[in-house]
Amino acid sequence: MRGALPDADVVCFSAVTGTHRWHIDVATWLGKQSNRPVIVMGGPHFTFFPEDAPSCADVVVQGPGEAVIANAASGAISGALLAPYPLLSTMPWPDREIQYSERPDLANAPMKRFIARRDCNHRCSYCFNSLYHQMYPATEREQVRPAEDLANEVRHVREQWGLELVYLNDDNICRDLEWLIDWYEENEELQLPWIGSAHPSSIDETMIDVLASSGCTFLNLAMESAVPATQKLLRRPQISIDKFEWIVHSLQQRGVRVRLQNMIGLPVDDPLEDAMATWEANKQIQPYDSWCAIWQPLPKTPLAKVALDRDMLIDGCSCDLFTAETVLDIECETAINNLHKWWYWSLRYGWSRELLEAALPIQLTAQDRTRLQNLRWETTDKEVYRG
Numbered sequence: 001m002r003g004a005l006p007d008a009d010v011v012c013f014s015a016v017t018g019t020h021r022w023h024i025d026v027a028t029w030l031g032k033q034s035n036r037p038v039i040v041m042g043g044p045h046f047t048f049f050p051e052d053a054p055s056c057a058d059v060v061v062q063g064p065g066e067a068v069i070a071n072a073a074s075g076a077i078s079g080a081l082l083a084p085y086p087l088l089s090t091m092p093w094p095d096r097e098i099q100y101s102e103r104p105d106l107a108n109a110p111m112k113r114f115i116a117r118r119d120c121n122h123r124c125s126y127c128f129n130s131l132y133h134q135m136y137p138a139t140e141r142e143q144v145r146p147a148e149d150l151a152n153e154v155r156h157v158r159e160q161w162g163l164e165l166v167y168l169n170d171d172n173i174c175r176d177l178e179w180l181i182d183w184y185e186e187n188e189e190l191q192l193p194w195i196g197s198a199h200p201s202s203i204d205e206t207m208i209d210v211l212a213s214s215g216c217t218f219l220n221l222a223m224e225s226a227v228p229a230t231q232k233l234l235r236r237p238q239i240s241i242d243k244f245e246w247i248v249h250s251l252q253q254r255g256v257r258v259r260l261q262n263m264i265g266l267p268v269d270d271p272l273e274d275a276m277a278t279w280e281a282n283k284q285i286q287p288y289d290s291w292c293a294i295w296q297p298l299p300k301t302p303l304a305k306v307a308l309d310r311d312m313l314i315d316g317c318s319c320d321l322f323t324a325e326t327v328l329d330i331e332c333e334t335a336i337n338n339l340h341k342w343w344y345w346s347l348r349y350g351w352s353r354e355l356l357e358a359a360l361p362i363q364l365t366a367q368d369r370t371r372l373q374n375l376r377w378e379t380t381d382k383e384v385y386r387g
Helices: 020-031 044-048 069-074 096-100 129-135 147-161 177-190 205-213 228-233 241-253 271-285 302-309 333-348 353-359 366-385
Strands: 010-014 038-042 059-062 079-082 111-114 165-168 194-198 216-224 257-264 289-294
Touching: 010 020, 010 069, 020 038, 020 044, 038 044, 038 069, 044 059, 044 129, 059 069, 096 147, 111 147, 147 177, 177 205, 205 216, 205 241, 216 241, 216 271, 241 257, 241 271, 257 271, 257 333, 271 289, 271 333, 271 353, 289 333, 333 353, 333 366
Parallel strands: 010 038, 038 059, 059 079, 111 165, 165 194, 194 216, 216 257, 257 289
Antiparallel strands: none
């Protein structure tokens, strides 16, 4: 890949924290070439950490880059800048031909992704969103595309490349009931099943009815932790297990399969017991699918500060890497890492807590961990995205 990059006039990097070092390494290498291109750094990582951009970067864009990318590419601007927030109702659709011409697997995939609203109005302590809210006022962040415009893009993509399943990539598709009803009316003509994500605090009987009636077939719903004190630490609304159970059962009875999203390896007094309490809640609730992540201490987030203040991080931890393992300096490190790998399978096949606890101390090889994770995603791809 590096051999092809020097032929480019402009190279733009959109980096997320955890993979940003790769972007920095490639940009630094490009900057040393005799025929070096214009180098533009952007994406979430450089939005919050512009100081991490390599010295060879010509432009460092903080925030969405649509309004400044042409000037950045032409050399009309330089240095670090906070980009103005675009007016979403006037934005052109993404030019998928650029990507699909290079990735026929994506062009031919039955499921394709779309987005109506970029903003999340919550400020969870493990996320950068509280910082983002300081950068842009709510009037700019909380825009949403008209449902008609989204439906026209969906129709265009179906005509050009084929489409069987719409994935609406918004953080909370249930945030605005009026908008969701508009989408429901648009999709009556499209007749396409769709997938989305929602915040549990947005779900009530009316919302469930609209979701089921509008063609939603699968919904991601974040629990994160079933422990009330941990929910408070995460700055999540206090939602009981009974309420989650009602939401999940009500949706699944209407044909909307639910994935509960969870987080383990949190900087609490007993990380393993916290994780097991959440596992048991998932077992009780019985969602169609259950997913968990191992928490990572992303710098500048409130929860990372908690871990630092409690001196819970492994020595030398840089707090900025996405990994498949916990970076907490805890006795139950192996159990947390293994619980992450067994989580989906233990819930899918109805393991008892005793069986799961017996499996957690067993050392898994790197190959074992990779196979378990790959098989998990292959199963999801087959049953959810292509089913």
